[in-house]
Amino acid sequence: MEELLEILRDIDDSVDYEKETALIDDHILDSFGIITLIGEIEETFDIEVDAAEMTPENFNSAQAMWKMIQRLQEN
Amino acid sequence: MAIHTNLYLLVFLPLVMLAYQLVPRKMRWGVLLAASYALYISFSSFLVLLLMATSFFTWKIALWMDEIGAQCALKQKECTDRKQKSEVKKDFQKKRVKVLRLGVLVLLGILFYVNYYNFVAENVNIFLGVLGAKLPMARVMFPMGISFYTLEAVGYMADVYWERYPAEKHLGKVALFLSFFPQIMEGPIARFPDTADALFSGEPIKMENISEGYLRIIWGLSKKMIVSDRLTLLTNQIFNNHKEYHGSFIIMAAIAYTIQLYMEFSGSIDIVIGSGKMFGVTIPENFNQPFSAQSAAEFWRRWHMSLGNWFKNYLFYPMTVSPLVKNWSKKARKKYGKYWSMVGTSAMALFPVWVATGVWHGAGWKYLFYGMYYFVILLLGVALEPLKEKRYQKLGIDPNAPWLKTLRILKTWVIIFTGELFFNAKTLTIGFEMFFSIFGNFHISSIWKYWPYDLLSEGDVCAIIGGSIIVWIIGFLKEHGWDAREKILHASTPARWSVFLACAFALLLFGAYGTGYQPVDLIYAGF
Numbered sequence: 121m122e123e124l125l126e127i128l129r130d131i132d133d134s135v136d137y138e139k140e141t142a143l144i145d146d147h148i149l150d151s152f153g154i155i156t157l158i159g160e161i162e163e164t165f166d167i168e169v170d171a172a173e174m175t176p177e178n179f180n181s182a183q184a185m186w187k188m189i190q191r192l193q194e195n
Numbered sequence: 196m197a198i199h200t201n202l203y204l205l206v207f208l209p210l211v212m213l214a215y216q217l218v219p220r221k222m223r224w225g226v227l228l229a230a231s232y233a234l235y236i237s238f239s240s241f242l243v244l245l246l247m248a249t250s251f252f253t254w255k256i257a258l259w260m261d262e263i264g265a266q267c268a269l270k271q272k273e274c275t276d277r278k279q280k281s282e283v284k285k286d287f288q289k290k291r292v293k294v295l296r297l298g299v300l301v302l303l304g305i306l307f308y309v310n311y312y313n314f315v316a317e318n319v320n321i322f323l324g325v326l327g328a329k330l331p332m333a334r335v336m337f338p339m340g341i342s343f344y345t346l347e348a349v350g351y352m353a354d355v356y357w358e359r360y361p362a363e364k365h366l367g368k369v370a371l372f373l374s375f376f377p378q379i380m381e382g383p384i385a386r387f388p389d390t391a392d393a394l395f396s397g398e399p400i401k402m403e404n405i406s407e408g409y410l411r412i413i414w415g416l417s418k419k420m421i422v423s424d425r426l427t428l429l430t431n432q433i434f435n436n437h438k439e440y441h442g443s444f445i446i447m448a449a450i451a452y453t454i455q456l457y458m459e460f461s462g463s464i465d466i467v468i469g470s471g472k473m474f475g476v477t478i479p480e481n482f483n484q485p486f487s488a489q490s491a492a493e494f495w496r497r498w499h500m501s502l503g504n505w506f507k508n509y510l511f512y513p514m515t516v517s518p519l520v521k522n523w524s525k526k527a528r529k530k531y532g533k534y535w536s537m538v539g540t541s542a543m544a545l546f547p548v549w550v551a552t553g554v555w556h557g558a559g560w561k562y563l564f565y566g567m568y569y570f571v572i573l574l575l576g577v578a579l580e581p582l583k584e585k586r587y588q589k590l591g592i593d594p595n596a597p598w599l600k601t602l603r604i605l606k607t608w609v610i611i612f613t614g615e616l617f618f619n620a621k622t623l624t625i626g627f628e629m630f631f632s633i634f635g636n637f638h639i640s641s642i643w644k645y646w647p648y649d650l651l652s653e654g655d656v657c658a659i660i661g662g663s664i665i666v667w668i669i670g671f672l673k674e675h676g677w678d679a680r681e682k683i684l685h686a687s688t689p690a691r692w693s694v695f696l697a698c699a700f701a702l703l704l705f706g707a708y709g710t711g712y713q714p715v716d717l718i719y720a721g722f
Contacts (some may be wrong), residue, residue: 147496151507152577155515156533156539159524172357174512195281 223397257362278611279450403498408472415465
């Protein structure tokens with residue numbers, strides 16, 4: 121989880137990712153932030169994020185992203 | 196029968212509401228579907244058959260994908276380990292993707308044929324002419340709303356493929372989702388979970404929904420009839436006879452057209468959302484104070500939001516995570532570093548989105564240019580972002596300073612006005628002629644000297660400016676957390692009714708009617 125938080129802080133360090141639950145809905149993380157994020161998490165966690173995963177529910181909070189990463193690592 | 200006409204608002208809508216309320220709850224969706232097809236026939240007569248066929252096809256394709264999914268689940272039960280299960284899933288996904296491709300290709304094929312075949316044939320014929328060959332031109336009838344319902348259908352099929360929700364078993368529910376009468380002309384482009392359940396549930400008509408719907412409709416009509424319909428006279432005159440006007444008029448026409456388009460399109464969407472509300476259906480919003488945007492990217496998150504969201508969900512993100520883009524991105528990160536990899540990936544994902552956004556509006560080089568214009572601006576925004584941050588730090592400027600925000604808003608306005616100038620010009624060449632005339636032939640005083648009083652009197656100008664200011668103030672207050680509509684709806688009954696009556700009187704008093712005014716068609720209904 122800490123690695124994920126570091127990636128997110130690298131994109132924008134002004135957000136409290138441990139508390140924020142509407143990163144996509146409130147446009148805190150925009151489409152270009154998502155592009156950077158996908159590249160980073162795929163490399164760091166050795167996973168493949170496909171189009172089916174690209175939903176606000178998976179990216180609205182660091183917790184939701186972490187759950188998605190763990191699920192993709194299990195598959 | 197367009198949704199801003201008296202026939203729709205005073206006869207059709209009340210009659211549908213009455214019929215809806217009178218029939219048993221289980222049959223109410225049938226009333227909405229029949230009303231939707233009746234309204235559609237009033238525009239596109241027998242082309243309603245195409246809408247029906249699209250609905251049936253979409254429903255069947257989604258069910259087919261679900262069926263394959265169910266077969267996959269059965270097969271997976273026989274597997275002993277995870278690896279085997281994963282292999283089975285992969286095999287079945289290949290079958291499902293073939294079905295999805297079939298669905299998407301058929302629907303987009305029809306859309307392409309109706310909208311773009313003649314444009315492509317015309318341009319191909321320029322080259323074929325050298326060889327003495329020629330593609331035949333097609334006599335195509337335009338099915339109303341095809342650009343909107345096709346995107347809804349493709350989005351539904353893609354969501355079912357991605358297993359975001361199961362395929363709907365009831366054909367009527369899918370058909371009503373795609374054809375609901377307020378939305379069919381100008382959208383917004385909804386996703387199945389946004390409206391389908393509410394449309395199908397047959398909720399009784401409630402007084403609070405009528406109040407909310409009425410207020411929304413009257414607000415939308417006011418934007419259209421007090422401001423937009425008046426501006427149409429001015430913008431038509433200048434855009435149709437641009438050579439007769441100085442650059443100052445061209446700038447004014449670009450600004451006027453942007454305001455006209457916003458008032459007209461957002462006003463129509465207000466009528467759509469208000470109509471839906473009457474039946475207890477919450478249709479997604481399409482605008483969110485777009486002129487408060489501080490960048491072109493933010494503008495597109497606030498303007499025609501349903502189209503932007505559609506392209507983001509079904510084109511931008513799938514492109515971003517496609518093997519082609521991902522492989523390139525990985526190699527570029529190693530070779531050129533994070534920054535260039537991000538810029539390159541953004542370019543690869545943004546390009547198809549903006550080609551599609553441009554041509555979605557119609558067949559023509561100007562629409563393609565309009566898409567490319569925003570592609571370049573958005574890509575520059577991405578590429579320059581880190582430099583901007585460094586410069587702010589170096590100069591000790593607070594990026595959130597109010598003066599800087601105002602400057603950014605003004606800069607965004609210039610980008611928007613320029614884009615709309617090309618968007619509304621008759622052709623791309625005329626668009627460039629108009630654009631360059633701003634620099635070569637600019638006399639601010641000519642606006643007063645040559646003002647077309649026969650088209651817009653001082654009274655009309657006051658109505659336009661007054662109306663625009665009111666819309667701007669209400670938007671500004673909403674942006675800062677004070678929602679006028681909510682306040683009115685939660686006010687005491689006498690206060691609420693006073694506002695309702697005042698709105699109706701204002702519309703009757705200041706709306707553009709009578710000699711010199713023609714009923715103005717809905718702009719986006721033509722796309």
